[in-house]
Amino acid sequence: MVNTMRAATVTPGRPDDLRVSEWPDPVALDGELLVEGLLVGLCHTDLEIINGRIDSLPPGQDRMVLFHESLGRVLSAPSGSGFAPGDLVAGVVRRPDPLPCGPCAAGRSDFCLNGDYTERGVSALDGYGSERWAVPAEYAVKLAPEVGDCGVLAEPTSVVAKAWDQVDIVGGRTFHAPQRVLVTGAGPIGLLAAMLGVQRGLDVHVLDRVEKGVKPELVRALGAAYHLGLDTVPVVDVVIECTGVGPLVFDSVLKLGRNAVAVLVGLSTSDAEIPLAPSRLNDTLVFGNAAVVGSVNSAPAHFRTAAEALAKADQEWLRRLITRRVPLSAWPQALERGDDIKVVVELDK
Structure with a gap:
């Protein structure tokens, strides 16, 4: 029997069909972290996917897990990975193309030449909008504990x-x-x-x-x-x-x-x-x-720079950027227009 979890799922171009789905639990492969999802942030790219302006489902799927701005807590980590259970982490979004092109081979898929990259929650890969997710250690970035919930700002940073x-x-x-x-x-x-x-x-x-x-x-x-x-x-x-x-x-x-x-x-x-x-x-x-x-997207090195900048920031100022929280059980409410700066979805509610 397959264990399941809750996930925010969409079919690109179907804004009338936004669901909380029962989704297969992730299995961490060799070299991967297993992560408890804490928060995801809503951004304009998510709206573009929902409305069908970006349409790239993972192969063989008719729905996808949404969201690419992530914050999670490590549940398990490979020995020698530099991560440990309890660490706060954000997941890098883009993955190199399978060929790969020159920039992708050099670890700079943000400059991919042929456009065959994939992106978590955007292009051909499920996103981070689920109660648990797995990620290769090289595509995870550790965040300072004092950053707390504001770690969800790592991707935009x-x-x-x-x-x-x-x-x-x-x-x-x-x-x-x-x-x-x-x-x-x-x-x-x-x-x-x-x-x-x-x-x-x-x-x-x-x-x-x-x-x-x-x-x-x-x-x-x-x-x-x-x-x-x-x-x-x-x-x-x-x-x-x-x-x-x-x-x-x-x-x-x-x-x-x-x-x-x-x-x-x-x-x-x-x-x-x-x-x-x-x-x-x-x-x-x-x-x-x-x-x-x-300039578009970012490389793992930029996520590390972002983690340093968030740790250095006035934490009270950062917290004011998160202006609204929505539970996963009602995540479509995050799309409601208002005077918000950053709307986040709480994945444990």
Whole structure:
């Protein structure tokens, strides 16, 4: 008889069929951790899967376990893995393609060339939205005990850790000593990008359209400046663009100073055409020796950087990012729109 557990499952493109399913219990293979699922975080990618814009079921399945932002507690671990029962961990999302391509072979599947990677809870692999899950030790990242529930922020923090890594790599082409950064968007990704900027000792400016409430409060609690329009933002050395909003992407790049770097991490969800002044954009980049680079996903090294950043953060500030909790038994309620920053699903309820 197969032992089962509860899991949040979906069929991509069927938003009317969101279930708590009885799912086979995971069996940890050689080199794998067996993990008790504690929390998963909702992000826009999950909505894209539910609505069918991303549709890649695991082979042979008509449903998949959702969620890629994870937090769990180790139940068992292989000897010599560096993990022990009771450790808090997050699971890395992407796995290399089976060929593999050059970047995947080098441990950088976040730069996969042929697109045959797989991703937990996103593409061809079940996610972390279950009461238990197994993960190879090399795709798990240990979190400091004091981080607690905020360890569920490891995956989004890893995304912006990679963005900052790109700032360093691209900026390294010249004498780049950034002092001022603009972060567009005060959602979870934007706030975490701002947090890493503050941890670097930079003058951080955050742009969002919300006039009051928890977002401006959290930005100011970081010691950063909050802006409602680009007209009040000074020229910057770095832009981390987290919204994917077409006009804002281009307008924020125009704030770049000399030898500056913009990293785009926001995904656009609209195909609407927008007016653009290409000459001004061109001149900003050419005369300023400025660079714009896209960045998606993250490597295990970025998860480790994220774990360090979360441990270093003001834990009370981090806890304020989690604005709503939903039990697994009613997980579709996590999709209800509100003024939330980060909604999490409690997998033991």
